Amino acid sequence: MDFSLNEEQRAWQAKARKFAEEEIRPISLARDRIALPRETFDWEIIKKGSKLGFRTAVVAKEWGGHGIDFVTQVLVMEELAKADSAIAKTFSQCWKWSHLIAAVCNEEQKRRFVPPFVADDTYLLGSGTTEPSGGSDNRMPPEDDPKAGLRIRAERRGDEWILNGDKVFIANGSVAKLFFLQTRTDPNVPLSRGTTRFLVPSDTPGFRVGKVFNKSGWRFYQNAELIFEDARVPHANLVGEVNRGRSSEGPGSLFNDLELAANAVGVCEAACEAALHLGQTRFEGGRPVKDQQIFELKFGRMRMLTEALRSYVLRVAWECDRRMRSPHAALVTIYSCEVIEAVTDLAMDIHDGAGAAVGEGVDKLVRDSFIWRHLAGDSVIRMRVAKRLAE
Numbered sequence: 001m002d003f004s005l006n007e008e009q010r011a012w013q014a015k016a017r018k019f020a021e022e023e024i025r026p027i028s029l030a031r032d033r034i035a036l037p038r039e040t041f042d043w044e045i046i047k048k049g050s051k052l053g054f055r056t057a058v059v060a061k062e063w064g065g066h067g068i069d070f071v072t073q074v075l076v077m078e079e080l081a082k083a084d085s086a087i088a089k090t091f092s093q094c095w096k097w098s099h100l101i102a103a104v105c106n107e108e109q110k111r112r113f114v115p116p117f118v119a120d121d122t123y124l125l126g127s128g129t130t131e132p133s134g135g136s137d138n139r140m141p142p143e144d145d146p147k148a149g150l151r152i153r154a155e156r157r158g159d160e161w162i163l164n165g166d167k168v169f170i171a172n173g174s175v176a177k178l179f180f181l182q183t184r185t186d187p188n189v190p191l192s193r194g195t196t197r198f199l200v201p202s203d204t205p206g207f208r209v210g211k212v213f214n215k216s217g218w219r220f221y222q223n224a225e226l227i228f229e230d231a232r233v234p235h236a237n238l239v240g241e242v243n244r245g246r247s248s249e250g251p252g253s254l255f256n257d258l259e260l261a262a263n264a265v266g267v268c269e270a271a272c273e274a275a276l277h278l279g280q281t282r283f284e285g286g287r288p289v290k291d292q293q294i295f296e297l298k299f300g301r302m303r304m305l306t307e308a309l310r311s312y313v314l315r316v317a318w319e320c321d322r323r324m325r326s327p328h329a330a331l332v333t334i335y336s337c338e339v340i341e342a343v344t345d346l347a348m349d350i351h352d353g354a355g356a357a358v359g360e361g362v363d364k365l366v367r368d369s370f371i372w373r374h375l376a377g378d379s380v381i382r383m384r385v386a387k388r389l390a391e
């Protein structure tokens with residue numbers, strides 16, 4: 001394994017660092033403090049980032065994107081997330097679904113949806129799986145229970161499919177122009193044989209956005225309710241085959257896990273930076289806090305965990321670039337959940353009273369870190385995945 005970076009990788013890393021420092025960091029805390037969840041979002045930062053290529057970074061060059069490799073993706077994600085994890089995630093949410101378009105859509109669908117996505121700085125992507133009845137059963141359903149999982153119905157009527165039901169917590173839900181949507185097309189069989197996936201544009205008749213969820217962390221990120229009432233989706237938007245919507249998702253599915261882990265490295269970096277600043281500028285017993293042994297122990301642990309996570313993320317990115325299907329793509333996310341909580345908790349600890357103060361930065365890192373528990377499946381489902389991988 002060779003982790004030395006090539007010129008292109010270094011250039012993307014430097015561009016992301018500059019954008020993060022000059023554009024994201026100055027607005028991060030102010031956005032986080034806005035009370036109404038719909039209003040935390042800022043189109044200007046999305047447009048600026050899009051013009052630099054962060055929205056379309058993983059779209060193949062022949063389709064007008066930048067086609068950056070997995071190592072570059074994690075480098076960019078770390079830099080953006082260090083300034084604001086939720087803004088970074090808004091961009092990488094488009095990466096996840098661009099990977100999926102490349103992996104599972106047919107040529108006609110790519111021609112219809114990719115050029116408008118590439119051309120429009122405000123074109124964001126989302127994907128809906130979770131429903132009010134639950135998320136876990138849709139991600140890792142029981143093999144043989146038709147009652148478990150997706151309730152949203154899609155029924156064919158001529159050249160259209162009629163959709164009825166709700167999705168919840170869908171990322172970019174109130175701002176995306178296109179969604180991948182998992183629906184139930186046969187309620188009498190288990191999900192593996194009764195799920196169909198569609199491409200659903202936000203102007204689909206019968207589709208509307210409901211509430212935006214008011215979260216304690218990742219406040220910039222728009223998690224919304226999607227409501228379908230006799231929504232009419234053209235048959236041409238069906239992805240893959242009817243009732244086979246849970247089949248392989250190609251290399252994009254590897255990245256689902258990796259982007260979160262890379263984002264966590266950025267948050268850990270920010271926590272380390274904040275802790276070091278406190279250690280250098282605050283004096284106790286006549287000496288800077290950073291020279292006290294208790295600080296050295298806490299800070300050393302923060303750095304050790306952050307570097308271990310960074311190495312693990314790079315290893316998985318290196319494997320993904322070689323199209324190696326590795327169990328580590330899932331395990332690295334589980335590890336990132338533990339590391340991000342431990343590292344931000346230590347940063348909070350080191351800051352003492354200032355750590356609890358809203359608007360100072362450290363409390364945001366802690367609140368953002370708790371979001372990891374609920375991503376890409378909850379902690380129980382992730383442990384079940386880990387167990388399966390070990391078998």
Ligand SMILES: Cc1cc2nc3c(=O)[nH]c(=O)nc-3n(C[C@H](O)[C@H](O)[C@H](O)COP(=O)(O)OP(=O)(O)OC[C@H]3O[C@@H](n4cnc5c(N)ncnc54)[C@H](O)[C@@H]3O)c2cc1C
Pocket residue numbers: 126127128129130133134135136137139168169170171172218221223371374375376377378379380381
């Ligand atoms: C910031 C954020 C972004 C998100 N983005 C998206 C998105 O873009 N698209 C999307 O579809 N969803 C998204 N989600 C939803 C997320 O995927 C779900 O929250 C997650 O899958 C868990 O589902 P749930 O909340 O319905 O909890 P449930 O699945 O109902 O779980 C509730 C409890 O039951 C436990 N449990 C569940 N199954 C088992 C089992 N078999 N054995 C033992 N215990 C079990 C769980 O551990 C948990 O404690 C997002 C969530 C957040 C917070």
